[in-house]
Amino acid sequence: MQASGNRFSSNPLLTLIFGAVCVSFAPVFVKLIGDVRLGPTAIGFWRTLFGGVALLTFAIVCGRSVLISRRLLGFSLLAGFIFFLDLFFWHRSIIFSGAGMATVLANMQVFIIATLGFFLLKERLSVHFFASALAAVVGLVALVGLFSEEVIFSSRYISGIGFGLATALVYAHYLITLKWCGQKVGIPDVVVFMGWTSLFSALFLGVALLIEQERFFPPDAETLGLLVALGVVVQATAWWAITRSLSRINASRAGLVLLLQPTLAVIWGVVLLSEKLTLLQTIGAAVTLTAMYFGGMRGNNSDRKDSR
Numbered sequence: 502m503q504a505s506g507n508r509f510s511s512n513p514l515l516t517l518i519f520g521a522v523c524v525s526f527a528p529v530f531v532k533l534i535g536d537v538r539l540g541p542t543a544i545g546f547w548r549t550l551f552g553g554v555a556l557l558t559f560a561i562v563c564g565r566s567v568l569i570s571r572r573l574l575g576f577s578l579l580a581g582f583i584f585f586l587d588l589f590f591w592h593r594s595i596i597f598s599g600a601g602m603a604t605v606l607a608n609m610q611v612f613i614i615a616t617l618g619f620f621l622l623k624e625r626l627s628v629h630f631f632a633s634a635l636a637a638v639v640g641l642v643a644l645v646g647l648f649s650e651e652v653i654f655s656s657r658y659i660s661g662i663g664f665g666l667a668t669a670l671v672y673a674h675y676l677i678t679l680k681w682c683g684q685k686v687g688i689p690d691v692v693v694f695m696g697w698t699s700l701f702s703a704l705f706l707g708v709a710l711l712i713e714q715e716r717f718f719p720p721d722a723e724t725l726g727l728l729v730a731l732g733v734v735v736q737a738t739a740w741w742a743i744t745r746s747l748s749r750i751n752a753s754r755a756g757l758v759l760l761l762q763p764t765l766a767v768i769w770g771v772v773l774l775s776e777k778l779t780l781l782q783t784i785g786a787a788v789t790l791t792a793m794y795f796g797g798m799r800g801n802n803s804d805r806k807d808s809r
Contacts, residue, residue: 520742528600541592552736553699581701598661601770606665613673643785
């Protein structure tokens, strides 16, 4: 059993897959809480607060120091701000357009992160990537319902689509920031680093919450339980696994593995939340996810070099 655990913790790909599965439940928790019990910014605040506290508490229990260098603290502050923007947009997209839809939109990051990898990390792009990007756009158009007469384009739904696309842009920058920090500065203790990053995100979300004057406290015990689960399972466990893996995996491969999240989120939306997609939207989702897959592969050799 111990040997199996050691193989898990030492295998960045397996750890990343585990993180992607855990984080796929995030939209389910957000949708269950909804904007009736608590607003999207408040959900993000409690998620990051509970997650940050859980991570730092775990570090203390394990006898680790929760102090980090000033430089690493600065990167944690930057990552926390970017993640604040990510949750600010994504939670609204989930509530306005649905858990599966919002997560597929957010994970258009696979194309943005590959482009950023090209400019910032000198990773190559190929013809496969551009062809996949074009196919993804076509699939995305079908997914949002432009070809379906059954989809009603209310202002709320359109806002959800916009927030989902904004999330993709921010999400890609967040992943690149974590990867770049891991490569250039080094993260000696991922648990502590993610604990501070989560608390910084909570700080920014708290400020936004005060400006918006939304409801602050959970209205009942069930909502509190969902928020604790969101913080511990998603914010703490999932992002520990993802951050631990990112610096050791090629950026495009990491984006590809994280496509497990939207795939599972669509399934959870249908199975657990009774969300429905039209036939054309389902086809659009399938085309988009397939294009993301091949776009993440990109037909290059850089992944092979990194895996040796």
